[in-house]
Amino acid sequence: EDQVTQSPEALRLQEGESSSLNCSYTVSGLRGLFWYRQDPGKGPEFLFTLYSAGEEKEKERLKATLTKKESFLHITAPKPEDSATYLCAVLDQTGANNLFFGTGTRLTVIP
């Protein structure tokens, strides 16, 4: 069965303290892996799409990387405004609607 697991569930960082969030997956062929940011009471905000192992994408303090089994979201020198829940989702090759979301990592950046 296809699965997406995110770790850790929650992460507290001091402002400026870099770290990484993990998204590991087991799917029957990966079509794409997506990262989103979700603030409390709001809908997810699209960040990145990664298609193949070795691919990297960057946006401000965020950098997403992909291997054959997992993806990392690296946060460099985070600021309090980076506090949010970060979700990953994977699309497999077996069907048109097989988009699986992880349960997210809740990031808190302390000033």
Next chain:
Amino acid sequence: DAGVIQSPRHEVTEMGQEVTLRCKPISGHDYLFWYRQTMMRGLELLIYFNNNVPIDDSGMPEDRFSAKMPNASFSTLKIQPSEPRDSAVYFCASSLPTSGWRYNEQFFGPGTRLTVL
């Protein structure tokens, strides 16, 4: 652009009642998605439309759920009859992917928090 608009933002109803959630996608977007988010199951894709046509509704949990998109600027998700286990936040999203998959560059609405008593 105002973004994806959903209404109502909050809905409280009693078991057995019909519930209709509404969505206005971003103008020009050709894909529209309905999602459900709960603490237990996380975010789940229910159904998506392309150019107003339902493409895949395999995520719709039961026949009590139905979705329509009568035109490019409006979609509804209906639950009839509603049950307490339907309580969740329902999100609508739209996209006009410039490349790759329809799930690229999705814009989500603020969601409708549904509580079924």
